[in-house]
Amino acid sequence: MAEKHVLLVEDEPNIAEAIRFILTRAGWNVTVEASGIAALARIAALRPTAVILDLMLPGRSGLEILAELRADADLGATPVLMLTARGQGRDREAAAAAGASAFLAKPFANADVLAALEAIAAPVLAASVLAGSGKAG
Amino acid sequence: MARSALTGTRIRERRLALKLRQADLARSVGISAAYLNLIEHNRRRVSEPLLDTFAQALGVAPVALSEGAESALFEALREAAAGADTTGAEAGALIDPSELDRIEEFVGRFPGWAKILAARQARAAALERVVETYSERMGQDPYLLDELHEVLSAVTSLRSSAAILVETPDIEPEWQARFLSSIASESLRLSAAAEGLVAYLDGIEAADSGLAAPLDQLESWLSARGWHLAEFERPDPPAPADLIAQAPELAASAARDLALGYLTRALADSRILPLKPFLAALAETGLDPGRLAARFGAPMAAVFRRLATLPEGAANLPPLGLVVCDASGTLTLRRPLPGFALPRSAAGCPLWPLYEALARPMQPLRLTLDMAGRLPQRFQSWAFAAPRPPEGSAAAFDAPVLMEAMMLVTPATTRSEDARPVGTSCRVCPRRDCTGRREPSLIAAR
Numbered sequence: 001m002a003e004k005h006v007l008l009v010e011d012e013p014n015i016a017e018a019i020r021f022i023l024t025r026a027g028w029n030v031t032v033e034a035s036g037i038a039a040l041a042r043i044a045a046l047r048p049t050a051v052i053l054d055l056m057l058p059g060r061s062g063l064e065i066l067a068e069l070r071a072d073a074d075l076g077a078t079p080v081l082m083l084t085a086r087g088q089g090r091d092r093e094a095a096a097a098a099g100a101s102a103f104l105a106k107p108f109a110n111a112d113v114l115a116a117l118e119a120i121a122a123p124v125l126a127a128s129v130l131a132g133s134g135k136a137g
Numbered sequence: 138m139a140r141s142a143l144t145g146t147r148i149r150e151r152r153l154a155l156k157l158r159q160a161d162l163a164r165s166v167g168i169s170a171a172y173l174n175l176i177e178h179n180r181r182r183v184s185e186p187l188l189d190t191f192a193q194a195l196g197v198a199p200v201a202l203s204e205g206a207e208s209a210l211f212e213a214l215r216e217a218a219a220g221a222d223t224t225g226a227e228a229g230a231l232i233d234p235s236e237l238d239r240i241e242e243f244v245g246r247f248p249g250w251a252k253i254l255a256a257r258q259a260r261a262a263a264l265e266r267v268v269e270t271y272s273e274r275m276g277q278d279p280y281l282l283d284e285l286h287e288v289l290s291a292v293t294s295l296r297s298s299a300a301i302l303v304e305t306p307d308i309e310p311e312w313q314a315r316f317l318s319s320i321a322s323e324s325l326r327l328s329a330a331a332e333g334l335v336a337y338l339d340g341i342e343a344a345d346s347g348l349a350a351p352l353d354q355l356e357s358w359l360s361a362r363g364w365h366l367a368e369f370e371r372p373d374p375p376a377p378a379d380l381i382a383q384a385p386e387l388a389a390s391a392a393r394d395l396a397l398g399y400l401t402r403a404l405a406d407s408r409i410l411p412l413k414p415f416l417a418a419l420a421e422t423g424l425d426p427g428r429l430a431a432r433f434g435a436p437m438a439a440v441f442r443r444l445a446t447l448p449e450g451a452a453n454l455p456p457l458g459l460v461v462c463d464a465s466g467t468l469t470l471r472r473p474l475p476g477f478a479l480p481r482s483a484a485g486c487p488l489w490p491l492y493e494a495l496a497r498p499m500q501p502l503r504l505t506l507d508m509a510g511r512l513p514q515r516f517q518s519w520a521f522a523a524p525r526p527p528e529g530s531a532a533a534f535d536a537p538v539l540m541e542a543m544m545l546v547t548p549a550t551t552r553s554e555d556a557r558p559v560g561t562s563c564r565v566c567p568r569r570d571c572t573g574r575r576e577p578s579l580i581a582a583r
Contacts, residue, residue, distance in 0.1 A: 012290050012293075012294060014294040014298065014319040014322070014323055015290065015293050015294045015297065017315065017316075017319065018294065018297035018298050018301060018316070018319070019297065021301055021312065021316075022297070022301065025305075056286055085285075085286050085289045085290075106289050106290070106292075106293040107289065107292045107293035107295075107296045107297075108293065108296075108297075109296075109300065110297055110300045110301065110304070
């Protein structure tokens with residue numbers, strides 16, 4: 001079975017810690033990145049199954065990161081779960097336009113993070129199983 | 138007391154209703170038919186004794202001919218009806234168009250109720266403005282957005298941590314300690330953010346106690362002074378800031394900067410176009426902004442402003458109204474004229490030459506207008522648009538050019554010319570088949 005690896009880009013340490021705990025217990029390998037500026041480089045280096053991206057990040061907004069990721073030929077198909085502060089309205093429209101795979105509004109129930117992540121990662125995981133080789137070396 | 142320019146229109150309406158000829162009415166009140174014609178077209182004011190004579194001849198109370206406040210009252214009532222149309226979700230709140238035609242009857246029979254309704258309408262409009270201001274603020278204020286983000290982050294963290302503790306019975310002691318400490322620090326953060334928000338919202342309330350829009354405040358101050366600033370005609374005019382300092386309603390409000398800009402321009406205008414020579418030239422050329430501008434070598438805009446703010450009755454001038462707008466079409470100054478109502482918050486009629494001038498900068502436009510309304514009236518208009526003289530940082534070579542359009546209006550005497558049909562603003566305009574219409578009218582029969 002392919003390794004389930006998620007990169008969590010979130011600047012709030014307590015939120016990141018809680019999400020990491022929940023996902024780890026569900027069998028995910030979680031890497032936390034607090035800086036928006038370093039996010040893309042981390043994605044390129046780690047090549048995670050999926051990314052959880054906070055919209056409001058210091059230094060670089062989640063929207064910019066998402067737009068650049070989608071423009072990348074190699075990494076562009078990575079599923080991204082966007083965490084929005086206001087949940088609905090303009091933020092959400094902007095994130096959808098930038099190519100987010102799914103959204104989750106803060107504050108969220110713990111089970112919702114896991115469910116949303118599993119949902120966007122499922123096609124990728126299924127594809128890698130069919131290909132017969134996980135990305136993990 | 139200044140008499141409403143509508144007096145003439147009222148006399149005319151009443152005379153026509155009685156099927157009297159101009160010559161007959163003129164004879165019975167002891168004036169010439171030509172003079173009566175000027176009065177009926179609001180080109181001459183009616184003196185108190187003459188008004189009484191008119192009232193007697195026409196069989197009405199003098200106040201029915203002169204009541205200047207009434208036209209404002211009609212406008213307010215139409216706005217109230219328009220307001221009911223937008224806000225009344227249920228059809229029952231809409232007014233029957235046939236009742237709109239009876240506004241005058243309503244005002245005549247229930248003047249007290251009419252005034253209360255108009256006052257309520259003004260209050261509702263002021264409150265709507267406050268709500269709009271607040272909602273804009275809620276959507277854009279960076280401090281508020283930051284604080285709300287802070288609250289949401291703390292709540293998110295609290296909710297997740299608490300849920301983990303509750304839902305994970307077999308949690309390791311280190312993790313338990315970790316999430317308990319999260320909860321402790323996040324609750325402190327949440328209470329600090331909440332206190333900050335409360336203090337901030339208290340501050341907003343203190344700062345925005347004045348309800349009127351800045352432009353309304355400036356205009357009501359100017360209107361109370363008859364739109365003429367006699368101080369600036371003196372050889373030693375006061376500084377604009379000193380004049381504002383003497384007007385507490387301006388000094389302590391958001392209208393202050395607006396007033397400073399207005400007064401600075403007015404003072405400059407009175408220097409380029411000194412009152413006495415200007416009135417003398419006016420007596421010679423007649424009401425012709427172009428020739429006045431040429432004679433004084435003054436910008437057309439200054440002549441427009443000067444004409445609209447002369448002392449009342451000077452040079453036997455008919456009453457003049459002035460509207461100014463910026464390149465976005467937003468009205469930036471409104472000196473209303475009885476019969477030519479100017480919208481308070483909505484945009485004006487797209488058929489006004491004011492807007493045409495914006496599209497044809499530096500081209501003087503002179504048009505006769507037929508103003509729609511309960512008492513339709515004909516007006517003479519002059520419109521002109523030019524770049525605003527740059528000042529400060531706007532004076533840089535490649536700074537954006539800011540256009541400004543102006544329109545002067547005065548009651549017209551002639552009935553022979555073709556006139557362009559216009560209105561005040563779509564919502565309160567009765568013209569049914571209008572190419573310029575952008576939203577349905579409340580008054581036009583549907």
